[in-house]
Structure formats: C-alpha cells, structure tokens
Amino acid sequence: MTDETLTQVLPEHKGLAFIITKSYKKDMSAEALYEATRGVWKDVPEHDASFLYAFATCKGIVKEVYEIEQWEKAGTKPYTMVSHADTNLTNRWEFVGHVAPESVRSLYIGKKIVRSYGSPFKKVGG
Template sequence: MTEINITEPALLIRTSRLFNEGMTARQLYDITRGVWKIGKDREKAEYAFCVAKGVVQEIYSIQEWQPAGSTPYGPPQQDANIKDGRWDGRWEFIGKVAPETIRNKYIGRSVAHYFAMGNANPIYYVNIKA
C-alpha cells in the first residue's frame, strides 16, 4: 500500500472501531464527523480524513464545527442524538464530500505512518500549527 504525505491542513480521524466495508455514504460521514473531544485548533483544519485500518476511506471539506449532538445521526452513531450531558465538551463537524482532486489524491492510500505505535488518540492534526 502506498504511503502518502498530506499537504493540506487536515484532521486524520481513525474510525476503525465503527467502520465496516458495507457502510452507506451517510454512515461513513456520521462516524467521521463526531463526536470528538478536540481542541480549538480544529478550526484550522480544511479537511477531515476518515481513516480505517490506516487507510484513507473518505475525505470531507469541513464547513463548520458545532457542539456534539447538534445535528441528527443515524446508526451506528445514533447515541449522539441523546441529550443527557454525555457529549458535553465534545464537537462534531458539518461538511461535505471533498472535491474530486483531493479525493483522488488520497483515498485508498496509507496514512498509518502518521500514527505512532501505541497512540490511542483517534485524531491526528496534519499541517496545523498550534
């Protein structure tokens, strides 16, 4: 598998726990967009990469960030619809599928080299300065 170096300001979001090959486009979007404990530097990212098993599955252009649970989710993320305080301090993005030029550049490529062995954090910032 070809490793790729990302040149755009982006978030790599590991979704392996919820990802499966038969997911619909909506399910893939929902598992990527929320619900994340993520700092203010999230605002600097242009793209969110859905990563499963170290490989880019899809890419979204981030339009805005909102508190988690602000917009409806379907399965398998339907718990994000529950307003009981469990998502306080967490965020979700609203976005759309990235342009074909970006998608063609990265989808199906390995980004495993960005994640250090033993790192459990599901989010990695690329080309974003604190």
C-alpha cells in the same frame, strides 16, 4: 491494494485524520461513514480554522475525505445512521461538512496517511 508507505498530506489539505477503525464496516453507506467521521469528538481543535479537511481512516487507510465547513457542539445535528446514545456529549464536538472535491479525494483515498494507534484523531498536512 494498499501500500504500507505513508502518504504525506499536502499542507494545502491540512486537516484531521479521524481513526474510525472500531465503527468502520466495509459495506457501510456513505451517510453512515460521514456520521461516523463527523462526531462526536473530545479535545478536537474546533476553533482552528486552518484544519480544512477531515479524513476518515480505518487502520490508517483513507476511506473518504470531507471538507470541514464548521464545528458545533456534539448533539447539535441529528444522526440517523450512527448512535451516540451511550456517549456523554459534554465537552464534545462534531463537524459539519461535505465530501471533498474529487481532485483532493483522488490523492488520498485508499492510501495510508496515519498509523492507527493512540489518539482517535491525528493532525495531518501541517
């Protein structure tokens, strides 16, 4: 059960909430969820090292949290679960990362952190 009240992301967990409502499936694998979240994005602040976390959200609810290690041009890393074959990768980016520590995940998974409309990602925690 989720609460409709927005949970505020703490400043030390500053990041981007990626709205993956169109690609999210309830029974998707952890790898598919990671791939749907990490790429490929246009106009992300890829050079801003202050964004530490990526929040995978569906209808504003956090499904997973990843620590962002680095940003790369889209198409740099292979995708095995998600296809971007129909997407023009010019001027698009993807992050490389890993699942965040449980101490961070437990604060946000299952909670609403963003309203799910507008941009495909939103800045949170800052």
